[in-house]
Amino acid sequence: MPKISISINDLKKILKMNISNEKIIDVLPRLKCEIEEIIGDRITLEITSDRADFFSSEGIARGIRIYYGNKWKLKDPLPGSIKLFVDSSVESIRPYIVGAVIRNIELDEEAIVQIMQLQEKIHNTYGSNRRKASIGVYDLDKISPPIYYSAFHPNDIKFIPLGYSEVMNGYDILNKTNKGIEYGWIIKDKEKFPLLYDSNNVVLSMPPIINSENTKVTTNTKNLFIDITGTDENTINICLNVIVTSVLERGGDFQYVDVYYKNKLERTPKLEYTTTSLKLSTINNSLGININLNDITYLLNKMGHEVKEIKDNEIIVISPPYRVDILHEIDLVEDIAMAIGLENIKPEVPKIITIGKLLRESKVRRIIRDIMIGMGFQEVITYMLSSKSVMEDKPLLEKREFVELINPVSSEYEVLRDCLLPKLLQFLSYNTHEPYPQKIFEYGDVVYVENGVAKISTHLAAAISDYKVSYEDIQAVVVALFKAISKNISFKPYNKPPFIEGRAAEIILDGKSIGIVGEISPRVLVNFGLEFPVGIFECDINKFIF
């Protein structure tokens, strides 16, 4: 979930209402803004990723103001518009763009910080790390409209990127600037890179990487041009709604941008309200409450929604353009729950009579564990994720297919174990300084690959290690275990690693091999750094119980 930082003073400046700090701190969590930390004037908040309108202090101020009974209203647009021409060369690279103008605004340093933060958080969430949507904000007075959006060969792109002092070409920007290194993957395979520039060929930005230094927003900026480019038209439109409505909370007015595509014209920002039909029964059934239509209007207003019409038991709800998270009437039910306050919804234990039951395998697990404990074995648990060398090389086991991670974070955890035996040897290897005898067992799931399909099985493995351990010592455990669960087993010689030849056997039940038992070969012991002999067995519980 995104974390943001806001200033209480800045928040109050935008709020334009008389409210105590305590009241602010009380209301924030009710609006899903979780307070992480308060240091002096600054609050760190964790915002839920659906609420893009709360990614900066402007939207939060609006949320608080509305919660305390004030209405929100979209300002009227300024007359006129500026033109933005889209060249067809961007179609296969980054086809869509929307834009907006905001005039007569005053920005202090905190305002710029908040706009940057809003941009960044939208990039990371709705923007899919700028791939799907990336935002640019510019000083309009440094630009001469109309504006052009087109793609050029990287060698033909030349401008000073934001935060740098020298002219770079498209490749230099990808290779030398921080943003280029971070986001270059989005366009680096394209023959041409997208570029936004004005009628004097002044470059605004190379989306989705970086803006130009020449069109930078400062505290002297009075008029803004905003653009969002991307691969999904709906996403860039809703992101623009959030940005424009947020910035307008600081003052100023907006003006449309007419986007001319080859064969269509789009006027943005769209700033459309959403209409949702909400049934009274959905509210009462979901929340287990019984409220009337009047209360619902009050509660919806508190969260910024308007009730347009009520017919029978259906409420037609209008949500403001910045509420891009409303997909279904159930989202309005959540807003009503938040307006009521969760502490005012009385918990009730459901009176449903059901019979609790364990999975059969959990019952089996309890029985087998008890038997092993009875034989004096210490239970251990190891991770299902394992290093491949522990599973294959060290125990000299054959090469085989594992469920293997494409993106492991450590070579210790790169495959899912398909047996437990190597994990027990690894466990013993960490405890060579501990008094012997050591008797350990693990009961757990393994995952193996069969014809390209991952299969789960449950295994039991146990090991005895001491100054001397014989085959019989561990074989006796196997015999006792199966006797205790009323199964008749026999043994069949098994001459494969990790065992000493002639000192290992397959465990046979009903003519089927269900496990192995034996003395570990010294070659394997040395690989695990073990100096005491080990007798071990492992059996596949699924082969004889489930």
Add this chain to the structure above:
Amino acid sequence: MALSQSEIRFIEALKELGGKSDAESLSKKLNEPISSIFPISKLLEEKGHIITKELIKESYELTEEGKNCLINGLPETRIYKMLISSESIDLEYIKKFLNEKEIAAAIGWGKQTGVFEIDKTSKRIILKKKEPPVLDSILKKLSEGESLTSDELNKISELEKRGLIKKKITKSLIIELIKDYIPSYPVIKVLTSDIIKSGKWKEISIPPYDVTASPPVIFIGKKHPYLEFLEEVKEILISMGFEEAKGPYVESEFWNFDILFQAQDHPARTIHDNFQVKGVLPIIDAPEELILNVKNIHENGGSTGSRGWRYNWSREIASRPILRSQTTAVSVRFLYKNKTPPIKMFCLSKVFRPDVIDSKHMVEFCQLEGIIGDYGINIRHLLGILTEFANQLGFKEIKFKPSYFPFTEPSIEAYVRHPKLGWIECLGAGLFRPEVTKPLGIDFPVIAWAFGIDRLAMIKLGIDDIRELHTYNLKKLREWGYEIAKD
């Protein structure tokens, strides 16, 4: 002073070894690990029965270079062997077989013994007299532990100087009996079945032991404390009427995400938040009808009245195999198979997520998932069941806050109050969205929650590193004591 049973056995064994022995022999005689010899000998020494003396033995062992020489021959030997057949050899020719360091050592030896020398003008090594080098045989004897003649002993320092062998010091404990224990006569060491059957016990006295002395340590079979906690949790859920379920660890993204209405470009679906796997075929393990329903829900909301996420849903992304990142995948699989209410299910199992591994984060951890589905189930029931469950776990206070998860609405997170640690965030919960339940064929509400159960296990077990739940430390497991609850 009375002696313990193991002390008497110790003295008896020492007597059988002639009253004096080293610790190794005594350990073999007693069939006890050497580590148990030291504490008993210390006790017996304090009681005045034995004296112990540390014995330092010197021996030699071959260095890596020495071992090489043992296989290939010492450099001078190798040169000498070549000279035997040809009297003199070109230095360049020798360089093919020996490195510079070896040649220098060989020439040094040749000069010192007068066996061969280098002619500076012709750059050839010339044999001066036939006298084979002897150091090889000494090296061989040392490696096999044979004793050396006095002549050979004199050459030891030369081998050491050349770095072919090194001195090894081994310490051993010599134990000598100075005072036998005094048995009251006639004596038996151990009461045996024979003595009882024969009636001999009437004629003898049984000597006392020092019954306050520490006995040998025994290690009992014990269950793993973490699993015991998880069993306890299962017990609580069973008692509340929940049925246990499980599901695959390797899932398609379809069951892990798509069916849970998580858009395919949702931030939690990147490679930074999931383990993608190879070795497994990309298959959506679901009927075509379900797949199409989910596709429609994502693209336009299907028949749920939702707007959907409005993008082109990809079957390829949905079929990618990953390690399950949330047990909610198990809940939806369960719901798909069990459509008759009432449903109360739980799943306590592993999930996997990439993370920087530290004391708070592990890439593999346990999640406790629960769902209740029935006509008339609502958010109040969710708050009620969570309050009750927290109570059963020993948390008397719980508080709820609104939250966000893509598959529930309303979404809630809960905090429980710990007497020392304060409020602890422990679970996410909510009412499954219609976009989740409808394609599954479920027409009644379902409440769901997922506990970060490992956090609670850590609190319960008093550990502050999550990795210790899967500890490799046998000592800790052996010393872990059960706490018998008050009730």
